[in-house]
Amino acid sequence: MRTLLASAVMLLAAAPVVSLLAASAAGAGPVDVTDAWFRALPGGLPAGGYFTATNTTRSDIAITGxxxxxxxxxxxxxxxxxxxxxxxxxxxxxxxxxxxxINFAPGGYHLMCTDPRPEMKPGAKVPVVLTLSNGTGVAVAFAVRDAKGK
Ligand SMILES: [Cu+2]
Structure with missing residues (x-):
């Protein structure tokens, strides 16, 4: 059973590279992303993006962009x-x-969204694709919160 599982994981790891257009939905890929949100600031200031990423595989995977x-x-x-x-x-x-x-959180790792567009406003959701070192991408809807994180 253990061997079968290991084989399945190997097969998954060897699956063809998925293009960004076919990025997997959150929760279905090698990296799960939860609690994704942006802190929108007034005056066109950059918005910080935060989330938790969980690697469901047996190999390290890096977020590359x-x-x-x-x-x-x-x-x-x-x-x-x-x-x-x-x-x-x-x-x-x-x-x-x-x-x-790994946590992207205020004071640590974060996405820095410069020149945010009008859709970056509290209460909205904005789509982001995180690119991974295995050649795939993870599509995530980020909730937009205000300067207080609400
Ligand atoms: Cu920054």
Whole structure:
């Protein structure tokens, strides 16, 4: 049984690369994304994106980027020493360990959505595709909250 399961996992890992257009729905892919939200700020300021990513496979998978029509540009960022624009840096990738999860949260890793479009307003949902190191993407609907995170 154990061997069968391992074989199934191997087969899944060897599945053909899925294009971003066919990105898997949240909850169905190698990386599950939950509690996804943006903090929308007034005045065209960048919106921070937060979520929890869980790797359901036996191999490390990295989040390598994101695409979102609601953002002029969207990047992976990491806050240093508690936050503020000056305390952030771009990162190339964030590894989600095999069978583990990682939090994108205020003060740590986050998506940085610059030049947010009008649809980035509290109460709305905006689609994001997270790109993964295995060549697939995860489509996630991010809830938009206000500056207080509500
Ligand atoms: Cu940032």
């Amino acid at each position: 994101a695409q979102a029509a609601a953002c002029g540009m969207i990047m992976l960022h990491q806050s240093k020493s508690g936050g503020g624009m000056a305390g952030m840096q771009m990162v190339d990738k964030v590894t989600v360990p095999a069978g583990g999860s």
